[in-house]
Amino acid sequence: MPAIRTAHVALWVAYAVLVAVHVGSLLTDAELLQRITQPMFAPLLIAVVLTAVPRRTRTSVLMVLGLLFAWAGDTLAGLASQSGQLIAVLSFLAALVCYSAALAPLWNRSRDPLRIALAIPYGGVVIGLFVACADGAGPMLPAVAAYAVALATMAFLSAGGNGMTWTGGTLFLLSSSMLAMDWFLPGASIAYSGVWVMMTYTVGHALLIAGMVRTLPARRWTSRAPAAALVIVEN
Secondary structure, three states, rough: HHHHHHHHHHHHHHHHHHHHHHHHHHOOOOHHHHHHHHHHHHHHHHHHHHHOOOOOOOOHHHHHHHHHHHHHHHOOOEEEOHHHHHHHHHHHHHHHHHHHHHHHHHHOOOOOOHHHHOOOOHHHHHHHHHHHHHHHHHHHHHHHHHHHHHHHHHHHHHHOOOEEEEHHHHHHHHHHHHHHHHHOEEEEOOOOHHHHHHHHHHHHHHHHHHHHHHOOOOOOOOOOOOOOOOOOOOE
C-alpha cells in the first residue's frame, strides 16, 4: 500500500478513535475532554481530504472551506452565551453553503428519482422544527431561519451524490434537528440528547466528506505512470 494511502487510512482510524473518546467523555461528563476533542474533528477530516485529492479542484476547495467553518462552529458550540451560539450557527451555516455548492454539480449529473423522492420530506421536517423552535430562538431567529433553509438544501442535494453523501446528509439533518431542540425548545426532552447529537453529527459529517471524496476522479495514491509501449524496431 502506498505511503500516502496508509496515511489516509490512519487518519480515518484516528478520527474514529477521536469520536469514540468524545462520546465517552459525554457519557462520563468529562467536560475538559469534550472541549479538547470536539475542535479536533474538522482538522482530521481536512487532513483526510488533503491526503486523498491529487490536485486542487472546485470540490476539494469547497470541502476544505466547509470543514474550516465547521471547525469554528465546533470550537464555539460549547459556549453557553447567546453570542457564542449565534457565531456557531453562522459558522455551520457557512459550512452548509460550501457543502451545498460542492454537492450541486453531483446532483445535476445523477438525479436518482428514488433519492429525490425520499429527500423531499426533508424540507417538511426542517420547516416543522423551525416553527416549533421559533419562539425560543429570540433574536437569533433570522440566523436560525437561514440555517434551516441551508440545512434542508444540503440534505436534499446530498441525495444526488451517492449513498454515502445521502446517508451523511440525512444524519447531519438529524443531528442539527436534535441540537436545535436542545437549544431552542427546552420543553423537548430526549434521553442522552448530547450523545445522539454528536454521534449523528460525527458519523454524518464523515460520510458526507467520504462520499464527496469518492466522487473525485482520482486519488493521490492512484498510479499515474504512463503505460509501457511496445516498440518494434525493424532492421
